[in-house]
Amino acid sequence: MLEIKNLVVQIEDNRILNGLDLTVGDGEVAAIMGPNGSGKSTLSYVIAGKVDYEVLEGEILLNGENILEMGPDERAAAGVFLAFQYPLEIPGVGTMTFLKACLNAQRKARGEGELSTPDFIRKVNAAAETLEINRDMLKRALNVGFSGGEKKRMEILQMALLQPQFCVLDETDSGLDIDALRIVSEGVNALRAEGRSFLVITHYQRLLNHIVPDTVHVMSQGRIVKSGGKELALELEASGYAEYRASEAA
Amino acid sequence: MPAVQDTVDRVRAIDVDQYKYGFETTIEMEKSEKGISEDVIRFISAKKDEPEWMLEWRLDAYRRWQTMKEPDWARVSYDKVDYSDIYYYAAPKRPAAMSLDEIDPEILKTYEKLGIPLREVEVLEGIAPERRVAVDAVFDSVSVATTFKAELSKAGVIFMPISEAIREYPELVRKYLGSVVPVTDNFFATLNSAVFSDGSFVYIPPGVRCPMELSTYFRINERDTGQFERTLIIADKGSYVSYLEGCTAPKRDDNQLHAAVVELVALDDAEIKYSTVQNWYPGDNEGKGGIYNFVTKRGDCRGRNAKISWTQVETGSAITWKYPSCILRGDNSRGEFYSIAVSNGMQQVDSGTKMIHLGKNTTSRIISKGISAGRSQNTYRGLVSAHKKATNARNFTNCDSLLIGDQCGAHTVPYIESKNASAVFEHEATTSKISEDQMFYCQSRGLSNEEATALIVNGFVRDVLQQLPMEFAVEAQKLISISLEGSVG
Numbered sequence: 001m002l003e004i005k006n007l008v009v010q011i012e013d014n015r016i017l018n019g020l021d022l023t024v025g026d027g028e029v030a031a032i033m034g035p036n037g038s039g040k041s042t043l044s045y046v047i048a049g050k051v052d053y054e055v056l057e058g059e060i061l062l063n064g065e066n067i068l069e070m071g072p073d074e075r076a077a078a079g080v081f082l083a084f085q086y087p088l089e090i091p092g093v094g095t096m097t098f099l100k101a102c103l104n105a106q107r108k109a110r111g112e113g114e115l116s117t118p119d120f121i122r123k124v125n126a127a128a129e130t131l132e133i134n135r136d137m138l139k140r141a142l143n144v145g146f147s148g149g150e151k152k153r154m155e156i157l158q159m160a161l162l163q164p165q166f167c168v169l170d171e172t173d174s175g176l177d178i179d180a181l182r183i184v185s186e187g188v189n190a191l192r193a194e195g196r197s198f199l200v201i202t203h204y205q206r207l208l209n210h211i212v213p214d215t216v217h218v219m220s221q222g223r224i225v226k227s228g229g230k231e232l233a234l235e236l237e238a239s240g241y242a243e244y245r246a247s248e249a250a
Numbered sequence: 251m252p253a254v255q256d257t258v259d260r261v262r263a264i265d266v267d268q269y270k271y272g273f274e275t276t277i278e279m280e281k282s283e284k285g286i287s288e289d290v291i292r293f294i295s296a297k298k299d300e301p302e303w304m305l306e307w308r309l310d311a312y313r314r315w316q317t318m319k320e321p322d323w324a325r326v327s328y329d330k331v332d333y334s335d336i337y338y339y340a341a342p343k344r345p346a347a348m349s350l351d352e353i354d355p356e357i358l359k360t361y362e363k364l365g366i367p368l369r370e371v372e373v374l375e376g377i378a379p380e381r382r383v384a385v386d387a388v389f390d391s392v393s394v395a396t397t398f399k400a401e402l403s404k405a406g407v408i409f410m411p412i413s414e415a416i417r418e419y420p421e422l423v424r425k426y427l428g429s430v431v432p433v434t435d436n437f438f439a440t441l442n443s444a445v446f447s448d449g450s451f452v453y454i455p456p457g458v459r460c461p462m463e464l465s466t467y468f469r470i471n472e473r474d475t476g477q478f479e480r481t482l483i484i485a486d487k488g489s490y491v492s493y494l495e496g497c498t499a500p501k502r503d504d505n506q507l508h509a510a511v512v513e514l515v516a517l518d519d520a521e522i523k524y525s526t527v528q529n530w531y532p533g534d535n536e537g538k539g540g541i542y543n544f545v546t547k548r549g550d551c552r553g554r555n556a557k558i559s560w561t562q563v564e565t566g567s568a569i570t571w572k573y574p575s576c577i578l579r580g581d582n583s584r585g586e587f588y589s590i591a592v593s594n595g596m597q598q599v600d601s602g603t604k605m606i607h608l609g610k611n612t613t614s615r616i617i618s619k620g621i622s623a624g625r626s627q628n629t630y631r632g633l634v635s636a637h638k639k640a641t642n643a644r645n646f647t648n649c650d651s652l653l654i655g656d657q658c659g660a661h662t663v664p665y666i667e668s669k670n671a672s673a674v675f676e677h678e679a680t681t682s683k684i685s686e687d688q689m690f691y692c693q694s695r696g697l698s699n700e701e702a703t704a705l706i707v708n709g710f711v712r713d714v715l716q717q718l719p720m721e722f723a724v725e726a727q728k729l730i731s732i733s734l735e736g737s738v739g
Contacts, residue, residue, distance in 0.1 A: 048694045052686075076696035088691040092709030098695075101705060106696035141709065158695065 001026045001197040002047075002166050007058035009039075009046055009222075016042040018222035019058070024166075024215075029198040031208055033233060034219035035241040040201045041085060043219075044170040047199075048082035049075045062166060076102075077109035079165030083155040083172050090142040095154070098142045099124060099161060106162060127160040131187045148175035156187040167191070168199045173207040185210030205237040220244040281475070282339035288312065291444055294339050298413045298447070301420060311433045311443035318437045324600040325629045325661060326569050331507055331542065338445040340475045398462065405461050407491075408453040412480055415451035422453060426484055430513035430550045430577070438509040438571075439546040442478045446511065449479035454489035454520070463719060465494040476507040483513070485520035487553065492523040494722060505533075505568060509544045518553030518580065523561070525718055526574075527726055530566035535624075537596030540568025547574035548604075551583030551612075559586040560603065561717045563726040565733040568597060573631065575604035578612035578640075585614040588717040590726070592733045593626035593658070602632035602663075607643035607673065616647040619711045622658035623734055629661040636673035643673040651681040652710050654703070654734065704731045 002024045009017040016039045024030045034040055046053050047060060049072035059066050067075050090098060104114045115123075128138060131153045143151050152172055159167055169188070173181055188198070188211050200211055208216075208230065216232040217224045218241075225244055226232070282290050291312055295305040320330070402409050408419065416423050433443045450466045466481065485491055508530060514522050524547075533540025543566075549558035560574040576585025587603035605614035614634065622628040628651065636643040651660035662679050684706050692702035708715070708727060715723045 048690075050690050050694075071699075072690060072693040073696050073698050076694055080694075082694050084691065088685075088688050090688060090692070090706060090709055092712040093705055098692075098705070101701065102692075102695035102697060105698065105701060109696065162695070 001028070001063065002199070003059075003061040004047075005059045005061070007043075007046070007060065008056040009042060009053050009058075010056060011042070011053050016053075016222055017046070020219075020223050022217065022224055024197045024199060027192075027194045027197060028215065029192065029200060029211065029213045031200045031202065031211075031213035031216045031230075031233060032219050032224075033202060033205075033216060033236055035245060036203075038219045039222040040219055041170055042222075044082055044168045044199075044201055047075075047166075047168055048072055048080060073105070074109065076162070076164075077106045081159050081162060081164035081167045083152075083159060083167065083169045085170040085172075085174060087143050087151040087155055089144045089146075091144055093142050095138045095140060095142045096121075096124065099158065102158070103161060123161060124157075127157050130160070130190060131157050132183050133157060149177065149180035152176060152180065152184055153187070156184055160187065160191060163196075165195060166197050166199070168201070170201050171203065172200070173202055173204060181207065181210060205233045208233045218244055279340050281337045281341075284337055285334040286312070286338055286445065290338055294445060294447055297339065297341070298416070300413075300416055303420075303424065304416055307428070307433070308444050311440050312445075314434050315437070315440040315444055318434075318440055320437050321571075324571050324631070325627065325663075326571065326598040326600050328542065328569050328598070329505070331505070333441075336507060337475045338478070339447050341447075402461070405458055406455040407458065407460055408451065409464055410451055412449045412451040412482060413447070415482075419451075419453070422484070423451070423482070426482055426513065426515055427480075428513075430515060430548050431511050431546050436546060438544040439511050442480060442509050442511045442546070445476075446478045446480035449481045449510070450483075451481075452483040452491060452493065454485045454491045456487040456489060458486075458489045460489070460491040463492045463494055465496070467496050476509065478508075479510045481510070481512040482515075483522060483524070484515045485517065485522045485556075487517045488519045490521045490523075492719065493525070494719065495524070495526045496529070505540060505542055507542050507544070508567075510546070512545070512547040512574075514547075514549035514558055516549065516551050516553065516556035516558050516583075519555045520553065521557040521559075522549060523559045524549070524574070525722060526560075526562040526564075527722065527729065528562065528564045528566055528570075529729060531568075532566045532595060532597050533568040535595050537568065540597075541566065543567035543570045543572060545572045547572065548577065549575070549585070550577045551580050551585060551609075554580040554582055554609075556580045556583040557586075558584075559588070559717070561588040561714065562590070562601075563714075563718070563729065564589070564591040564599065564601060565729050567599075570597075570599040570601050572601045573603055575606070576614065577606045577608065578614065578643075579608045580612075581609040582611045583609055584612065586717075587614075587616045587618070588714040589618045590621070590711045590714045590730065591619070591628055591630075592621045592623075592730055593628045594622075594624040594733055595626060596624070597626040599627070600629045600631055602630045604633040605635070605645055607634075607636040607640040607645070610639065610641045611643075612640060613644045614646075616645070616649070617713050618647075618649045619714055620649070620651045620660055621654065621707060621710070621730075621734070622651065622660050623654040625657045627659045627661070629663060631663045631665075633665040633667070634675055634677075635665075635667040636670045636675075638669045640670050641672050643668075643670060643675075645673075645675045647675070647677045647679075649677075649679040650710065651679075652707065653681065653683045703734065707731075707734060 004020055004022040007017050007020040032040055055068055060068055062078060100120055133153055172184060213230050216228055216230060218226040282293050288309060291308050295308060431439050434440055452464060454460050483493060516522050530541035530543055551558055558576050564570055578585050585605050591599045591601050593599045603616055616632060618630050620628040620630055630649045634645045649662050653660055660681055664677055666675050688706060689702050715726060718726055
């Protein structure tokens, strides 16, 4: 599904990713854990195509195709989705208007016809119900005045609606209370399927109790320094990141 | 390169020359001699077959105008107009049309190209199932067609060219003309009073809700010609009218002057809603050509509980100098001003409103959205004042500016004066740029750069677009996208 080879990235002369390699298989849920400043969010932005980051070396292949030459909108149409750590507010733009514009833009880019309004509303309502998002929220301007938890649920709603192939969740658990964490996790789990992979970025093991990963990778100083199964997350929870910090310092 | 940089470059690269309405109509015209003089004014007055009092009114204005100075306080700079080098009157040579069939087909074609429905017969018979809007079309100096006159007169509504109203309803015109914008109000209004050639006149009798929207469409066609239209709308007690105004002009290398005056009078319990979509030719990318739009618009809430609401979408003109205002004279009267001003290329906009609270319990609301792109300058200038007797006057003002790129400017100049301690005035203002993060967020969901910009801008102006009659709002939304993106469809 996704293959990252020797990725070297800098922003304003600061090197953030130092030859990162990562492979996520078809239908796999991969978790990335690591201390603050290890480059986790940078990785998510580079996959989604944020232009502030300068890619010096390496490739990101989605189903064998290098996506680094594509703009963020083209990557979205190709099936990449990023659930933001801090979703943006768009004042004056109704949530439904935004969702419809995005969905139809992607369909258009893929040469598909626009979705009819009744079909669209049906899809949104179904997804909203699963995520316990009430209708009033859908009538408001996108993310404006939403609580942290509401914003995160809105991200997952977008994911459910856009049906991407490769989903990146950037610290989706941050700022969520226990109930919201459960709702969001259930929303994600419902989307787990053949042909759809996830990269779950988090500091904490607790999210991985809800979204159980197939693989866990530890990131430090811009590289993957250790990989393993879901039990690796539990080890980290017990021992902390000190070992990895120390190994870098040495 | 940041995401927004691409948008900036794209907007910068837009040739404002892609102005969609820049074509010219070839037609024989009759003009006054070039320049302004008492003779020219007599010529105009004679052309209109005006009564003596009207001519005297004009001459009086002209004499006063000669002693006045062009205002220089606005935040705009331009080559001064040579008032002796323009034509003050230009009219199609054919005699005035009695019915649509008699209108020069070239003019009908022009309006067709502009998408203005003049053929009311077709509309009535369902051949062209457009929304029914009565239109008065002003081509250079004269009104060429007013539609749905008969149907309106059934309701007692008078809607006709002002030149006709001067002859047919002299007592109404005399009573109200110049009563809101006095002859000596300002340099441009005084000039207009001397040389205005046509415009629309509307009278809504007591208790009547005007059965359809009224609309005037202004077109400047002739070279070196100024357009000086005059609009007078009177809403008698308990009546209601919604009025739309649209404007375009051909592309030319030299600047053309447009100095209009609009006067609104709302008596007890009456309401006037006045909407403008102004899309005069803005000049090219280097600031060559374009319309100087120096306009005086004012409404007088003369009666109790009267309401006047201005909505404007300003996308055109090289220079805009325009402050649609409300005098809140009647107790409990209300004034509203909703504005979207878009500037791109080298355009300069200095626009806003005045809310003059004179009566008790008067309220006003100002929502202004300025969008600047390219190398343009966009200024909001407003005055809110409460006079001594304006007990419990209330105003709410919100001025937001959005910048696209780093070579344009947005300025807010609000004046607030209160001579009554019970007045409550609120003012909110923001200036923002479309953030790179917002752009990236939208793009990561599949929207192109252009789609994302349009979406964010439309969100920014939504409060104001909602004030426009529905179909007008759709048009306005398109117009804003075109002005900013040059994606002429």
